[in-house]
Amino acid sequence: MNWHIEKTPKTPIYQSIMKHITQNIQNGQLLPGEKLPSERKLAALIGVNRSTIVRVMAELEAKGIIKRQRGSGTMVNDDKWGLSQEPVVDWHQLIQSQQPDEHHQLIEQIKEKLQDSSAIDAYTGELPLDLVPAFDLPQSNWRDFIEADKNQDALGYFPLRQAIANLLAQDDQLTLPVEQLMITSGGHQAIFLIVQALLNSGDAVAICQPSFLYALNLFQTAGIRLFGVPMDEEGMRLDLLENEILKHRVKLVMLNPTFQNPTGTTMSLARRQALIKLCQTYKIPIIEDDAFGLLPFDKRTTAPPLKQLDPQNVIYIGSLSKIIGSTTKIGWISAPPAVLEKLSTARQDLDLTLSIFPQVLANDALSDVTFQDKLASLRAQISARMIYFFDLIGQEFVCHRPAGGFYVWLRLSTDTLTKKQMDEVIAAGILCLPSFIFGDKTPALRLNIARLNVDEIKRLVETLQTLKKAGIC
Ligand SMILES: Cc1ncc(COP(=O)(O)O)c(C=O)c1O
Structure with a gap:
């Protein structure tokens, strides 16, 4: 096998070696169960320190790509399914990310506003009652x-x-x-x-x-x-x-x-x-x-x-x-x-x-x-709501047109999306979740369009246009 590793300035050499080995397993150059050269030999073949090879082997073993057995050396793992491998936990990298209080507060604020019957609920991740298929229950x-x-x-x-x-x-x-x-x-x-x-x-x-x-x-x-x-x-x-x-x-x-x-x-x-x-x-x-x-x-x-x-x-x-x-x-x-x-x-x-x-x-x-007919009708009704929304929103905002499901991801024309902007969106009667809740910093809103009837979609688009003119979204 060819052990020439292309060195690239941005990638650490140990990662390039790992990639080279996994690629060779993938293309059949290295077969399941096949023995790899010793660490000393590999270091010489590739032209790196032995410590680099030690790190590569430790990482590949942790991923279940190779196996090391005392007395038999290192070989390509022949287990098909990686789940049985004992995980090696890197405690130093453990990040205890806590959901900030701000997120919790925002959700509470939205839930409170849900009581207001004039608010447009594009927040709740559920079908509205009028779209839930009505099945009669058998006598039991x-x-x-x-x-x-x-x-x-x-x-x-x-x-x-x-x-x-x-x-x-x-x-x-x-x-x-x-x-x-x-x-x-x-x-x-x-x-x-x-x-x-x-x-x-x-x-x-x-x-x-x-x-x-x-x-x-x-x-x-x-x-x-x-x-x-x-x-x-x-x-x-x-x-x-x-x-x-x-x-x-x-x-x-x-x-x-x-x-x-x-x-x-x-x-x-x-x-x-x-x-x-x-x-x-x-x-x-x-x-x-x-x-x-x-x-x-x-x-x-x-x-x-x-x-x-x-x-x-x-x-x-x-x-x-x-x-x-x-x-x-x-x-x-x-x-x-x-x-x-x-x-x-x-x-x-x-x-x-x-x-x-x-x-x-x-x-x-x-x-x-009637199940299939009701499911087909549900799809058609959600699709009609989406079509209506996209007809009204036109080119005003950048939004991805989904091929199914509930959600539209509406990108904002502002550079940021702060909690303060969200307060204004909620105050204007639009209930929805901002991109930061989903771990994303690009300013965008998740809108559940399936949830909204024709009148609500119309009011949603008009309110979004007003907020855009005011520089809020
Ligand atoms: C992508 C996705 N997966 C799973 C779930 C959880 O679904 P369930 O209501 O069946 O627990 C949700 C709920 O919104 C979801 O959006």
């Missing part, structure tokens, strides 16, 4: 639920698991074997279980910047270090992701590639394929949160889920919250069996039970003969 009695409970195991109520697998398999979008599907109490519990069962305090997770995950406290509580990777119109930037992987021993990449919360962006197919390749190279599992995946405005333009492209290395999260409302609190995780077992054991250990009631009710809704 107490005993039916007790009977149904017999059909539930650690992974949840079997008929519901089947109904979800069928729902996702429509239009050949995603085939999930039912034995690899676990019901959770909403998408939120799915994220919580992954953090609890697969991560340790001090672990690094790469997420998009901006991301709704910044608004969740559960990462901070668990001592997880979040590293935000900026996005472009095709989704997470992979050159920047690779930098983070090399710098921080990233353990998981967690993202919401379809109709992202908050930007509404959908990752292109090419970017999805490249992301999968990159994560395979570094043996990093991907967590795909597809909470909005069932809400495309035009099914033909939707890219396949990452889970469909790489079933073995992607853990998939879904939820019914965005299509039938979050009161049922039904979500799911699909993962390879060994991982699923770990997650369901963690749920039992944490004593997080899953009631049979919402599962039976959700199964009734999914089995309703």
Whole structure:
């Protein structure tokens, strides 16, 4: 193998060596189980100090890319799945980022203003009541639920698991074997279980910047270090992701590639394929949160889920919250069996039970003969609201036009977005979240357009125009 390493001024040499080794594993020059030259020999071959090679090997071992065995030397790791590797925590880099009080205050302020009936609620991340599909509930009695409970195991109520697998398999979008599907109490519990069962305090997770995950406290509580990777119109930037992987021993990449919360962006197919390749190279599992995946405005333009492209290395999260409302609190995780077992054991250990009631009710809704028509009608109604918003907003603001989901990310023409500006936006009657809540400094607002009727959209756009003239946004 060629050990010539291109030296670049901006990249530390140890990172270039790590990249060279992982690339050679990826292109088959180095095979799983193959022995690497000794540290002394490698240092001589590359022309660096032995201490540099020691660092490279320590980092690659921590990522599970190589294995070191006393007496046998160093070899390319032949385990397929990186999760079984013991994490090496760099305590010195542990950043205890606390959500500033300012964020909390702002959310309280918005919630208070929600009581004002004239306020425009583009804040709440839910469907409005008039869009929630109305399903009649079948006649049932107490005993039916007790009977149904017999059909539930650690992974949840079997008929519901089947109904979800069928729902996702429509239009050949995603085939999930039912034995690899676990019901959770909403998408939120799915994220919580992954953090609890697969991560340790001090672990690094790469997420998009901006991301709704910044608004969740559960990462901070668990001592997880979040590293935000900026996005472009095709989704997470992979050159920047690779930098983070090399710098921080990233353990998981967690993202919401379809109709992202908050930007509404959908990752292109090419970017999805490249992301999968990159994560395979570094043996990093991907967590795909597809909470909005069932809400495309035009099914033909939707890219396949990452889970469909790489079933073995992607853990998939879904939820019914965005299509039938979050009161049922039904979500799911699909993962390879060994991982699923770990997650369901963690749920039992944490004593997080899953009631049979919402599962039976959700199964009734999914089995309703009108379900597909109601879902299609929901998509059409949200799409109509988006079209109306974009017709009115015109060229006045820069905003990405989403291909599905709820959110519009409205970029402001001001240089900043401060708490003071937000106070003015709220005082003008627009309730929404600013970019800084999502870990992003570029001035922008997240607007839930699905939530608004025609009159509210009209008032929203007029108010935004007035605020723009006043130099506030
Ligand atoms: C992208 C995304 N994932 C997961 C969730 C959590 O969903 P659930 O209501 O099912 O807990 C949300 C909620 O807003 C979300 O926006």
